[in-house]
Amino acid sequence: MSKEKTNFFKKPGVQSLIASLICIILGLLIAFIVLLIINPQSAFSSISNIIKNFFWFKNPTSRLKYFGETLVKTVPLLMCALAVLFSYKVGLFNIGTPGQYCAGIVASLYAALKWQLGWIPCMLLAMIAGALLASIVGVLKAYLNVNEVISGIMLNWICLYFTNSTLTAVKNPSSKDTLTLASTNKGALLPTLGLDKLFKDKYVTIAIPIAILIAVIIMIVLDKTKFGYELKATGINKNAAKYCGMMEKSNIIVTLVISGALAGLGAAFYYLTDFEQWAVTSSTVPAMGFNGIAATFLGGLNPIGTIFSSYFITHITAGGAFVDLTKYSSQITDLISALIIYLCGFVLFMKTVMNNIIRKNEATKNENSKNEGGKN
């Protein structure tokens, strides 16, 4: 066991960071190439507009305002990413986050608009709704060994149309969207604690600090507590968990319940700001849930990393709006952000590639210095 100097690039944290950065750069590069193929003249200005996003604005006040709004949109993505991350760390792939996010939307908006409840009960109901939906997946997995990916995806669509049909009851008669909270129930709006004044934007609420706090709590729970130890053990080896007397079935359910609650809460954190209303004609599940998967991997499967990766993805998606639409078709915005997000999922692959390169370098080094014999 000789440990001379551990290679700097061998540290897992450093590796995750570098792998994520490589993926981002690759994604941007491919997006740039696509733009270049379609229209060479404005490719460079478009890609730099995407990256610059609101930094491109001249007025500092509107820059701050747009930064605030990007943060508002980051929160639900971060919560979905944390939901995916939490279950992934426990060995479950919760691809049902879009559905659980929908459940959070329907619960919080219905409670706010129909029942006129305050923001706290609305938020709690959103969590409960997400948790309940996820618990179905958990029970099926634990007792009938139904693959959580299959049952999760199926429920996404069921929940989407349930949301549409339920929220039609609180629809704005003159549009396809639900009523605004500002016009119907101001008590359901999340408190801002002065953050709105700081960012000069009324949508900036306590959701942002709370989401960051939740990321920190999740890291602590997974790494430092008995609860996290049990959940991870169950996720990695269900049989061993049973053998040593853990409640392996309820651990699976609890994991998905927490994951679902996080996604549901993410919906409340967004829709209770009034920033956006739900369109009851939606025919696709919210992208948040799936982008959460990309954010999780881009964040190096680390809750804190996920904060930054979620911000990045939101930033790029919003920046897509600044592509010169006189030169490109309007779908280009989605195409570019989709390309970049897609590449974000390659972080683990990048890590493997990096490790192989390091190992090869070491092997050649060892061959060069044959005189140095090893010890046991």
Next chain:
Amino acid sequence: MDSPYAIEMLNITKRFPGIVANDNITLQLKRGEIHALLGENGAGKSTLMSVLFGLYQPEEGVIKKDGKEVKINDPNDANDLGIGMVHQHFKLVECFTVLDNIILGVEPNKYGVLQKDEARKKVIELSKKYGLMVDPDAKIEDITVGMQQRTEILKMLYRDNEILIFDEPTAVLTPQEIDELMQIMRNLKAEGKSILFISHKLAEIMAVADRCTILRKGKYIGTVETKGTTAQELSSLMVGRNVNFHIEKQPQKLGDVVLEINNMTVASKTHKNNAVKNVSLKVRAGEIVCIAGIDGNGQSEFVHGLTGLEPLVSGDIKLNGMDITKAPIRKRNTSGMSHIPEDRHKHGLVLDYSLENNLVLQTYFLPEFTSKAGFLKKDNIRHYAEKLIEEYDVRSGQGPVTMARAMSGGNQQKAIIAREIDKDPDLLVAVQPTRGLDVGAIEFVHKQLIDRRDSGKAVLLISLELDEVMDVPDRILVMYEGEIVGEFDPKKTTQEELGLYMAGAKRMEVRS
């Protein structure tokens, strides 16, 4: 073809960061001989074979085939040279037939259409020639482990391999199947095949091999003719010291009944009948009781019922007089029962957890390791792990933080044994605790079991190894088709007598 050697590996050295896995090793396999490769876990056998198959490139040394130097860059090169291997864990497609598995990768075809008839003819011919009885149309999932192994051998023969490597082939076989395999190997030898037999079971090497090359800790110790040596000598060459085959036990001091099982019946997962039928037994403090039997006669289900992994159909279990028939697993584990499981990867360890986390798998929830608020006390866990690693000599690359997956099988087992014994249980249930271990590690495990007994605790040992059954326990119970069919004093019985009961040829009325 002037060289008498089919394959030669001369002065092979292979280094990994921090360790020399093969240090100047020479292995010469004569044409038409059975050559054993003997060494403990971690002696470098697997590395040497990986070099032969081109998975690793050695830093020094050459490989010669029929006296000519060859370069092996990948397993395909090895195949082209006629080298084939039966792996310890078979590489078969479960839902394919025997024939499909044999031709897999070298399917005979005309314009892409399979020509199975010729293949079948060739397979049947081969199986007749070498006495490898197996139905070519049976599915792998339906046939016994012994037949699966024969399929693997046929795979090599079908590819006209001349050099056959068997990696620990007897680890998964029953005593009868082992005898059959030995005969098959002799047949192959008689037909001019050269066989490399990797093993650490001395009796088998003595029975079947012509010569034996011994490795120890990556070094070449020597090559000996088996005719001119003894098992005792081989084992001391392998381990580097004299191994005590005889197990020292103190005179027995029987205490109170620790475990009492009445009329236990457990359902089977694979068929409709019960796997365990009406089993009653008692284990007292200060004794080792061994349940012997051929694999698959209900031992696993019996243990699952006893430890709570599966529910009972009927019957009851008392531990220290307390009824634990319906107790959850955690309750059993904290009431004085420890369980060294049969399958250390499936049940015994969380392979992607560190060694230290695995060492507290049964105790992590105690106040010593978890604070009132639910936080793990990582310092305490580290200290405890370091203590166990020291006491039980668990070896690993990076100590407590090594991933369990990265440890050798023997050390994984040592870690489980350390964890289970350090709880100081009143009853230790040890299921095949020496499975897949080498001589040195087996000696260690047996000593631990005897120490439990001598310190006045009860041990229930479930074993398939007849040597272990004869040497370790104070009392033997034979299990056949889910029933206890005989009770023996190991001092007053023979392996032959036990064999008759294990095979179901005889039975006696047992009521404890």
